[in-house]
Amino acid sequence: MTVTARLLAGAPAAEALLADAAARAARLSAPPYLVMVRLGDDPASVSYVRGKDRKAREVGLSSTVHALPETTTQAELLDLIARLNADDRVNGILVQLPLPAQISEQAALHAIDPRKDVDGFHPLNVGELWAGRPALRPCTPAGILALLDHYRIAVAGQRAVVVGRSHIVGRPLAGLLLNRDATVTLAHSRTPDLGAVTREADLLCVAVGQAHLITPDMVKPGATVIDVGINRVPGEKGGKAHLTGDVHPDAAQVAGAITPVPGGVGPMTIAQLLANTVTAAEMQSGGQAAR
Numbered sequence: 148m149t150v151t152a153r154l155l156a157g158a159p160a161a162e163a164l165l166a167d168a169a170a171r172a173a174r175l176s177a178p179p180y181l182v183m184v185r186l187g188d189d190p191a192s193v194s195y196v197r198g199k200d201r202k203a204r205e206v207g208l209s210s211t212v213h214a215l216p217e218t219t220t221q222a223e224l225l226d227l228i229a230r231l232n233a234d235d236r237v238n239g240i241l242v243q244l245p246l247p248a249q250i251s252e253q254a255a256l257h258a259i260d261p262r263k264d265v266d267g268f269h270p271l272n273v274g275e276l277w278a279g280r281p282a283l284r285p286c287t288p289a290g291i292l293a294l295l296d297h298y299r300i301a302v303a304g305q306r307a308v309v310v311g312r313s314h315i316v317g318r319p320l321a322g323l324l325l326n327r328d329a330t331v332t333l334a335h336s337r338t339p340d341l342g343a344v345t346r347e348a349d350l351l352c353v354a355v356g357q358a359h360l361i362t363p364d365m366v367k368p369g370a371t372v373i374d375v376g377i378n379r380v381p382g383e384k385g386g387k388a389h390l391t392g393d394v395h396p397d398a399a400q401v402a403g404a405i406t407p408v409p410g411g412v413g414p415m416t417i418a419q420l421l422a423n424t425v426t427a428a429e430m431q432s433g434g435q436a437a438r
């Protein structure tokens with residue numbers, strides 16, 4: 148198999164974003180302080196939150212994790228969020244998703260002070276994104292734009308197709324690409340003849356959560372492909388489980404550039420969260436607005 152596409156590795160782009168965040172943090176009177184709240188013991192959530200906490204300390208931020216029981220009530224969670232909102236030392240608050248069934252995601256996300264909403268999920272920040280005004284932006288979509296900028300891949304004037312309409316990736320990513328003057332199509336599970344749509348894309352972003360949904364024939368030759376999927380595939384006959392994306396690996400023979408899974412968008416999500424925490428701290432210190 149011959150791979151022709153340029154590989155867009157997340158690590159170097161994430162390092163550049165983190166170096167910039169660390170330099171901005173150093174100009175503040177105190178280290179930006181991120182508080183993460185996690186409910187229950189889902190192994191993926193435990194591992195993501197640990198990774199973010201470790202990276203935060205590495206770049207000189209303060210970070211605390213509140214690990215609450217799976218049985219935490221909504222009132223208890225809202226009470227914790229209210230205390231974090233009122234605590235002037237706390238610059239950023241992240242409530243790890245998904246939440247247990249007894250808690251309304253909407254109630255939790257609405258409760259976070261929009262100025263501390265480093266996930267960019269509060270409706271005020273969602274509205275500002277779609278209005279094209281500065282605010283805290285969702286980490287995965289903003290991280291994808293930072294990755295494209297790092298590799299000097301043009302966005303303005305490009306035909307962008309986003310597959311997947313989730314609130315955490317697809318929708319906000321479409322908005323960010325639109326704000327950067329791409330011509331944007333938002334496709335999803337009900338889109339007829341998905342391949343005909345994706346083949347139009349100069350920039351194809353896939354965030355569905357379905358392993359190898361995008362096959363090589365669905366990719367325009369030379370296109371840039373951003374694979375946001377993280378799918379766990381069980382090992383064959385006792386072999387090790389591994390991660391794979393929403394894009395079939397053979398698409399690398401058609402694309403001009405492609406992100407690997409793992410090691411592509413994932414590291415950018417973490418770096419952008421920490422950059423957002425610095426931005427939140429800057430805004431709270433009366434400094435410049437979010438970018």
Ligand SMILES: Nc1nc(=O)c2c([nH]1)NC[C@@H]1CN(c3ccc(C(=O)N[C@@H](CCC(=O)O)C(=O)O)cc3)C=[N+]21
Nearest residue numbers: 195242243244245266286409410411412413414416417
């Ligand atoms: N409130 C909230 N904000 C989030 O940003 C949020 C969340 N909830 N819930 C879950 C998703 C998922 N997420 C990832 C972060 C890093 C990697 C990451 O670093 N992935 C590595 C591989 C990690 C592995 O081995 O599992 C990679 O792609 O190279 C992946 C996924 C943030 N999320």
